[in-house]
Amino acid sequence: MKRGLLLRGCALVLAVAALLLGLQARDRAEHRADTAAALEDRARHALADDRARLAHTRSDLAAARAAVRDFGAAANGAVSAGGTIVDAEGALTDRLARLQAAGAAEDIDGYNRIVDELRAHDGDLEAATRGIEAPFDEYSSALGSLPTARCAGPRRASIAWVAYGASGLQCARLAVPLDDAAPHGARIELTVVRRPADDPQRDLGPLFINPGGPGLSAIAALRVASLTLPDEVLRRFDLIGVDPRGVGQSTPVDCADDLDPLFANGLVDADVAVRRRALRAVEQLVQGCATRSGDLLRHLDTVSTARDLDRVRAALGVDRISYLGFSYGTYLGSVYAELFPHHLRAAILDGGVAPDHALDVATLTPGADDVGDALRDALTQCSSDSTCPFNSAGNAGAAYDALMQRLQEHPLAVGPRTLGRGLAELGVVETVYGGREERPQLMTALAHAALGDGAPLLALSDSYTGRRKDGSYSNELEANEAVSCVEVSGRPSRHDAERRIARLGTLGRLDAIGLMLELPCAFWPAPVVAHPLRHLDGAGAPPILVIGNAGDAITPIAGARALADALDSGRLLTYQGDGHTVVGRGNACVDLAVVTYLVDGTAPADGATCPA
Amino acid sequence: VTLAVLVLAGAGYCFVTAQRADDRAAATRHDVVRLRSIRRRVEAQTERVSHEADEPIGLAEKVSTSISRILGATGPVIDAANTAEDRLGHAVDVANSGGIAAARSLYANEVADAIRSVQSLLGDAQRALNDARTAALQLAVQGA
Numbered sequence: 224m225k226r227g228l229l230l231r232g233c234a235l236v237l238a239v240a241a242l243l244l245g246l247q248a249r250d251r252a253e254h255r256a257d258t259a260a261a262l263e264d265r266a267r268h269a270l271a272d273d274r275a276r277l278a279h280t281r282s283d284l285a286a287a288r289a290a291v292r293d294f295g296a297a298a299n300g301a302v303s304a305g306g307t308i309v310d311a312e313g314a315l316t317d318r319l320a321r322l323q324a325a326g327a328a329e330d331i332d333g334y335n336r337i338v339d340e341l342r343a344h345d346g347d348l349e350a351a352t353r354g355i356e357a358p359f360d361e362y363s364s365a366l367g368s369l370p371t372a373r374c375a376g377p378r379r380a381s382i383a384w385v386a387y388g389a390s391g392l393q394c395a396r397l398a399v400p401l402d403d404a405a406p407h408g409a410r411i412e413l414t415v416v417r418r419p420a421d422d423p424q425r426d427l428g429p430l431f432i433n434p435g436g437p438g439l440s441a442i443a444a445l446r447v448a449s450l451t452l453p454d455e456v457l458r459r460f461d462l463i464g465v466d467p468r469g470v471g472q473s474t475p476v477d478c479a480d481d482l483d484p485l486f487a488n489g490l491v492d493a494d495v496a497v498r499r500r501a502l503r504a505v506e507q508l509v510q511g512c513a514t515r516s517g518d519l520l521r522h523l524d525t526v527s528t529a530r531d532l533d534r535v536r537a538a539l540g541v542d543r544i545s546y547l548g549f550s551y552g553t554y555l556g557s558v559y560a561e562l563f564p565h566h567l568r569a570a571i572l573d574g575g576v577a578p579d580h581a582l583d584v585a586t587l588t589p590g591a592d593d594v595g596d597a598l599r600d601a602l603t604q605c606s607s608d609s610t611c612p613f614n615s616a617g618n619a620g621a622a623y624d625a626l627m628q629r630l631q632e633h634p635l636a637v638g639p640r641t642l643g644r645g646l647a648e649l650g651v652v653e654t655v656y657g658g659r660e661e662r663p664q665l666m667t668a669l670a671h672a673a674l675g676d677g678a679p680l681l682a683l684s685d686s687y688t689g690r691r692k693d694g695s696y697s698n699e700l701e702a703n704e705a706v707s708c709v710e711v712s713g714r715p716s717r718h719d720a721e722r723r724i725a726r727l728g729t730l731g732r733l734d735a736i737g738l739m740l741e742l743p744c745a746f747w748p749a750p751v752v753a754h755p756l757r758h759l760d761g762a763g764a765p766p767i768l769v770i771g772n773a774g775d776a777i778t779p780i781a782g783a784r785a786l787a788d789a790l791d792s793g794r795l796l797t798y799q800g801d802g803h804t805v806v807g808r809g810n811a812c813v814d815l816a817v818v819t820y821l822v823d824g825t826a827p828a829d830g831a832t833c834p835a
Numbered sequence: 836v837t838l839a840v841l842v843l844a845g846a847g848y849c850f851v852t853a854q855r856a857d858d859r860a861a862a863t864r865h866d867v868v869r870l871r872s873i874r875r876r877v878e879a880q881t882e883r884v885s886h887e888a889d890e891p892i893g894l895a896e897k898v899s900t901s902i903s904r905i906l907g908a909t910g911p912v913i914d915a916a917n918t919a920e921d922r923l924g925h926a927v928d929v930a931n932s933g934g935i936a937a938a939r940s941l942y943a944n945e946v947a948d949a950i951r952s953v954q955s956l957l958g959d960a961q962r963a964l965n966d967a968r969t970a971a972l973q974l975a976v977q978g979a
Contacts, residue, residue: 231836238842245849252856259863266870273877280881284888291891291977298898302964302971305905309957309964312912316957319919319950326926327942329935334927341920352909359902366899372889375882385882387889446892450900 272378280373286691287372293692294365300358308351315341315348360660371442374414374472382538384417392445393417399468399534401522411519414472415535416442418449418462427822428541428568430460431532433467435550435574437525438702440464440471448547451807453814459822460545465535467555469516469523469705475698476519476705478512482688482696485743488634488643491727491735498724506746512705513748520749523706526756529558536566543568545821549804550574550778553769553786560761560790569821573770574804575783575795579757595732597655597776598623601662612663612670619666624732626673631735635677642677642684648736650683655776658802704740708747710755720745761790766826769793770813774801787829794826800835810835891977894970901967908960915956919949 318341325334374394376385387394394416401409420426434444445464449457466473485508489501512520532555536544545568548556553572560567605611605619615622627644634641654665668679684690689697708714715723720742730738761767767790771783780797787793796816798805805813812833820826922945930938 231839234836234839235842238839238846241846242842242849243846245846245853248853249849249856252853252860256856256860256863259860259867262867263863263870266867266874270870270874270877273874273881277877277881277884280884280888284884287888287891288977291895291974294895295971295975298895298971298974301902302898302967305902305964305967308905308909309960312909312957312960315912315916316950316953319916319923319953322923323919323942323946323950326923326930326946327939329930348909348913352906355902355906359906362902363899366895372885372892373881375878375885377878386886446896450896450903 269378276373276375280375283371283373289692290365294362297358297362297365301355301362304351304355304358307354308348311344311348311351314344318344371440371446371472374416378412382415382535387416391418392449393419394442397535397538399531401518403522403527403530409518411468411474413468413474413531413535414442414466416445416464418445418457420457420459420461421454422458425459426461427459428461428543428545429463429536429539430456430545430547430821431463431465431535433465433546433548433552433555435548435552435555436470436699436703437467437551437555437706438470438699438704440466440699442466442472444549448807451809453818455818456821463535463539463544465532467528467702468531469519469698470702471698474519476512476523476701477515477698478701478704479508479515480695482508482690482700483694484508485700486643486645486649486684486688486736486739488631488641488645490724490739490742491631491644491730493632495725495727498727499721502720502724502742505742509743509746510748512701516705520705520709520747523702523709523749524752524755525555525558525706525710526562526752528555529562532559533563533566536563542566546570547806548572549806551576553778553783554578557759557761557767557786557790558756560764560767561756561759564761564763567764567767569765569824570767571770571806571817571820572767572783572786573806574775574778575769575771575786576778577782577785578759578789579785580782593776593779594652594655597658598651598732601659601665604662605666611666613666613673615673619669622673623669626669627730627732627735630672630677631730635672635675637677637681640681642672642681643735644730645735645739646684647672647677647680648733649687650680652733652736653683653687656803658772658774658776658800660802704743704747705749708744709749709752711744711751712755712757714747714751715741715745717745759789761792764790764792765824766792766794766820768796768816768820768826770796770798770805772798772800772802772805774799775803776801777803794829795831796827797830797832798835799832805833891974894974894977897970898967898974901963901970904963905960905967908956908963912953912956912960915949915953919946919953922946922949 318337322334322337322341325337372387374385374387374396376383376394376396378396378398380398382395382397384393384395386392394414397413397415398410399413400406401411417429432444432448433441441464445462448462452462468474469476484501484504487501487504489497490505492498492501532544543566546556546559548570550573553575556570556572557578560570599620602619602623605613606615606617608614609617611619613619613622627647630642630647631644634643650668651665654661654668664683668683671677671679689699691697723738769783769787769790771778771780773780783797784795787795796813798810798813800810802808806817810833816827816831816833922941926938926941926946929941
């Protein structure tokens with residue numbers, strides 16, 4: 224009996240042990256299955272991401288080919304003008320060689336004939352050099368419309384360089400936290416492009432480039448810098464372009480496929496009901512940002528972007544970086560200097576903006592004083608120049624105001640599109656970036672518009688907004704609004720927007736575009752950042768070179784001065800010319816200061832100047 | 836006994852479930868391998884298309900750098916031509932003052948050096964022009 228009980232007990236114990244083992248085996252197997260399922264899920268997402276990337280890359284290819292077709296004529300014009308220069312140089316060289324031969328042969332008559340020939344063609348080379356300016360400018364601006372190739376490498380938590388397109392550059396896709404406060408939470412992607420130093424033996428480390436905007440692609444800027452920075456900088460530095468979060472090839476902000484409603488002339492129509500309808504369309508478009516970009520919108524502030532730069536620095540495995548920032552990029556650079564002064568080797572802030580006004584509401588309104596002044600100057604100059612295409616019997620100012628009023632009331636048809644007042648003003652603003660050099664282009668575009676052809680002004684505004692010929696937009700404008708709207712001080716409320724639309728009144732110069740660029744922020748589906756860094760001094764950073772153009776209407780020289788004063792180690796260099804920013808524009812004095820500072824570490828004395 | 840049988844049946848069920856989960860995991864892992872292999876192909880394809888998309892950009896940039904090289908050479912060409920003219924003028928002065936042998940030496944040496952320097956700069960500019968023309972032609976082919 225006892226034995227039977229014992230046996231049954233043992234059987235039960237064994238059965239329980241078997242059950243426990245079975246349960247354990249099942250749990251382990253389920254865990255393995257779950258892990259595999261999670262892996263599969265990640266692999267499916269990654270594949271979907273890669274397929275989307277491939278689709279985008281294919282569309283880049285189509286866009287690049289279309290752009291090349293468009294500017295083939297500009298390329299031929301530039302090459303032909305280059306040929307004229309080389310021909311003039313060849314003729315000069317030939318005459319000099321013949322002079323030598325005649326002199327050596329003591330052929331006095333022959334010698335004198337060649338001297339006469341030389342004198343007759345004295346200005347040929349200078350004239351040929353002047354002759355290339357317009358076609359080369361046209362070509363360079365066409366070049367800017369080319370899309371940047373997409374990085375084909377895998378997305379990693381560390382830098383894994385792969386070849387970047389056909390240009391000898393390298394790129395990597397780096398995963399970083401969306402939210403600084405949640406380092407193990409959701410991830411976004413930064414795309415980093417590197418142009419290795421030409422002289423790797425004497426490499427001085429990475430030089431990060433940021434073109435500002437906010438919203439402009441640092442990768443596109445790197446490609447331009449590869450063509451325009453002084454040779455010594457290209458020899459000694461690895462150029463690094465990191466598209467900031469929300470921009471270009473890094474995880475981008477996306478709101479809508481069609482951004483035209485932002486500039487609809489209906490927003491400034493005489494009928495308030497039309498204006499209200501247009502405002503609703505803006506609001507709907509902005510709501511699309513929340514749908515398409517979600518949480519990203521809350522994390523696009525400058526501090527997060529500066530931290531991203533430092534993550535890239537760490538991923539590159541270097542202790543210190545050099546930095547070259549333009550316009551809003553000067554604010555990003557000064558925030559970096561404030562947060563990571565000991566990781567900065569050198570910084571050039573070109574087109575400096577005062578940190579306490581870096582992103583106030585005036586940055587959204589190009590009707591601000593300096594842009595308005597630049598426009599007034601351009602119109603006054605045109606009035607006094609009878610050869611100016613928009614001279615308008617010596618009263619270009621009045622003709623301009625009348626034209627804008629006409630465009631507000633009766634937009635011009637340009638193919639299937641229309642040119643209203645806001646877009647026309649945006650075209651005007653676009654030319655102010657280039658300073659006096661671009662005034663002829665502006666006056667020609669205004670003259671065309673006055674005669675009923677709005678295409679040139681519309682092309683200028685498209686260049687500002689990144690609108691392509693097929694009606695799609697680059698993400699510049701969305702990224703610009705997204706960063707500005709979460710950082711801007713004095714952001715308008717919905718009530719402000721509705722009141723402005725209800726009581727439009729008479730618009731002054733550039734008021735229409737000021738209004739249109741401000742309106743999206745009134746509906747922006749992400750809050751303003753609580754504590755933006757505005758009062759900063761970059762304590763502990765090495766000397767920082769701040770550059771300002773005396774005649775810059777976009778980032779006036781006062782901003783550069785205030786930035787240099789705010790930074791403990793700021794040194795101001797003033798370029799006595801106009802246009803927006805100067806590094807890479809070929810000014811010998813500025814180039815020398817840049818090379819001496821970046822390579823030797825010697826900053827110019829504070830308050831130094833460079834002539835135009 | 837009944838309890839033991841029931842417990843054993845439970846254990847058997849657990850082992851069967853475990854086996855099924857393992858089969859599922861194996862199938863999933865197989866899928867992952869397949870997905871990764873597709874992904875590698877997509878990545879390679881993306882790299883190829885990216886390379887192709889970058890070609891016109893690279894060519895356009897080459898036109899730009901070549902023209903910049905031509906423009907950058909004009910100043911040095913003018914300087915070198917001025918130097919050559921100065922030396923030619925000096926040789927003429929020397930010859931006019933009766934120093935025929937000295938003048939011949941100047942033509943053969945200093946003047947010749949200066950002209951070689953202009954020719955060398957001209958050669959650079961011509962090479963840049965050729966590069967620009969080739970790149971512009973290739974661009975035209977790409978755009979066609």
